[in-house]
Amino acid sequence: MSKIKNRVIGFLSVIFIIAGIITVMFSDMEVRAANRLEMPLITLKRINRGTGVKIIINKNINADGYYIYISNTQNAYSSYMRNGGDYYRHIGTIDQNGTKQRTFTIKGLPKGTYSIKVAAYQKDNEGAIDWDTFTYGNEETVKIKSAKAVTVKEKDYDFSKVKVGDIIKFGSYEQDDNMLNGKEDIEWIVISKNKKRMLVVSKYTLDCLPYNNESESTSWETCSLRKWLNKYFYKTAFTAKEKSMIQKTKLSNKGDSATGTISGRNTKDRVFLLSLSEINSMKEKLKAKFGGVEEALKCSPTAYALVQSNSYYDGDYPYFKTQTGGDWWWLRSIGSQNYQAGFVWPWGNVSPYGYSVANDHIGVRPAIYIKL
Numbered sequence: 001m002s003k004i005k006n007r008v009i010g011f012l013s014v015i016f017i018i019a020g021i022i023t024v025m026f027s028d029m030e031v032r033a034a035n036r037l038e039m040p041l042i043t044l045k046r047i048n049r050g051t052g053v054k055i056i057i058n059k060n061i062n063a064d065g066y067y068i069y070i071s072n073t074q075n076a077y078s079s080y081m082r083n084g085g086d087y088y089r090h091i092g093t094i095d096q097n098g099t100k101q102r103t104f105t106i107k108g109l110p111k112g113t114y115s116i117k118v119a120a121y122q123k124d125n126e127g128a129i130d131w132d133t134f135t136y137g138n139e140e141t142v143k144i145k146s147a148k149a150v151t152v153k154e155k156d157y158d159f160s161k162v163k164v165g166d167i168i169k170f171g172s173y174e175q176d177d178n179m180l181n182g183k184e185d186i187e188w189i190v191i192s193k194n195k196k197r198m199l200v201v202s203k204y205t206l207d208c209l210p211y212n213n214e215s216e217s218t219s220w221e222t223c224s225l226r227k228w229l230n231k232y233f234y235k236t237a238f239t240a241k242e243k244s245m246i247q248k249t250k251l252s253n254k255g256d257s258a259t260g261t262i263s264g265r266n267t268k269d270r271v272f273l274l275s276l277s278e279i280n281s282m283k284e285k286l287k288a289k290f291g292g293v294e295e296a297l298k299c300s301p302t303a304y305a306l307v308q309s310n311s312y313y314d315g316d317y318p319y320f321k322t323q324t325g326g327d328w329w330w331l332r333s334i335g336s337q338n339y340q341a342g343f344v345w346p347w348g349n350v351s352p353y354g355y356s357v358a359n360d361h362i363g364v365r366p367a368i369y370i371k372l
Contacts, residue, residue, distance in 0.1 A: 037062050040120040040137040050145035052109060055116060057094070057102040063120040065095035065129070068104050072114045107177065111146040115139045154241045159198065159372060165289035166190050170370065171237045173206050175302040186237065188368075191282045197247055197369045201274060201282070205301045205327045205363025207233075208308035215358035217338035219264025220253050220273075223357065225330065229271040229366055246270050247369040252277075253332065263334040271366050273332040276342060276352055278367075294348030301327040301363055309361050327363040328355075 040063065043056040057066055094102045117140070122133040162168060168190065172183035188200035212223040220226055238246065248270050253263045274282065279297060286296035301309065305327065326346030333342040335354015342354045343362055355362065 037120045037122065037133055037135040039135060040066060040118045042116065042118050042137060042140055044116060044140050044142045046142060046144070047105065048107060049147075050143075051147045052105065052107045053114070053116070053142050053144065055104040055106075055118070057104075057118055059101055060120050062122065064123040065093060065121055066102060067119040067121070067134075068092045068094070068116070069119070070106075070114055070116050072112050109144045111144055113141055113143050115141050154239055157245070159370065162190055162193065162198065164190050164193055165286055167203060168200065170200070171239075171242055173233075173237045174304045175204070175206065177302075177304040177307050183237075189286070191278075191285065191367075193372075195372065197371050199278075199367065199369055201367040202365050203299070205299055205305045205329050205365050207364045208301070208305050208360060208362065209364050210360040211330050211341040211357040211362070213358070215339055215356055218357055219334060219338070220251075220332045221264040221267050223341075225364065226267070226269065226272070229273075229364075230269055233366060234271050243270075245371050247371045249369045251275075251332070271368055273330050273365070274367050276331060276333040276350070279331065279344070279350065292348075296348070297344050297350065298326045298346070298348040299329050299344070299363070299365055305363055309363070328361065329363040329365040 038060050040060050041058040043058065045054045045056060046052070047054050055068060060066075092104050094104060117137055119134050119136045121135070122130050124130045157170065159168065166189075168188050169185040170188055171186045173186050175184040175186075186206065187203040189203050191199045191201055193199075209225055209228060211225050212218040214224075234243070234246075248268055249272075251267050251269055251272055253266050253275070283293045283296045287293045290296040290298075309327075326348065328346060329344050331342035331344065331350075333352065334340065335342050335352065337354070339357055340354030341357050342350070342352050344350055
């Protein structure tokens, strides 16, 4: 009798254990179902007379943050769509409590139709993004108008008394990140000068772009940044008179890598980046003027360039740019591998070994030869 009783007790115990497990499973499923992210919904509102857009994210109770993506097929070199094509680009993260309506504002966009969508996510117990929780919403489109054209009066330039180390104004580019007040004058530092021409480099990094759109073997001759500088930047930053003063120059690229990497053929460019040999000359000529070699190479980003960096990278780079007052900036010279390019650190040190050419947190500091 006792054996039968024990078996019954054992059987009932197993039943209770199984029931407990099932209860826990269903309870866990209910918790996960309750915490499951809803599809994020957005409303797009045009601002600044139709030249920008405010992205309004509706309430999503369980979201810890959002990623915002934008695409269009019309502006290959706009500040938000570098590569062109039907291509999504992460332009911002709103990492706050999702119980409140969130907004993200883009002040200015080139004319065109843009597709925008948002992904909601949750964080794990350690506070990191749980990529398995990513939930995408539907695409919404917005049509952006052209900003009102600003008539630019041709200026007269007299650089006869300018000396090495002086700062001049020449051309214009968006710098204060306010599209409605027009472009600002570009400031340039004079690196060298003779009777026929002078070499100048921008005082600040003016934008933030990859050396090459793809992480692949490249050279100055074939990289996408060279095309951007000599097409988009040259076309938009200078008036007709200023363009006539910019000299198309033969640049030496062969053998300029500090590690012996093949750097590609020589090129003829109107706008370019400085090479290793050119900045070595620059720092020697300017170190007395700026108080040291590193100070001569240190370069701050404009407000616009900093926004481009913040838009594309969520790590420590924007922090360094604001805390050190300096910016990374690309060199023309290839690094230790053909998929790397040299650059200058925010504190003015040179890295000849380079960074991956596809990195888009490094600033662009154009250089030109002005005919005298």
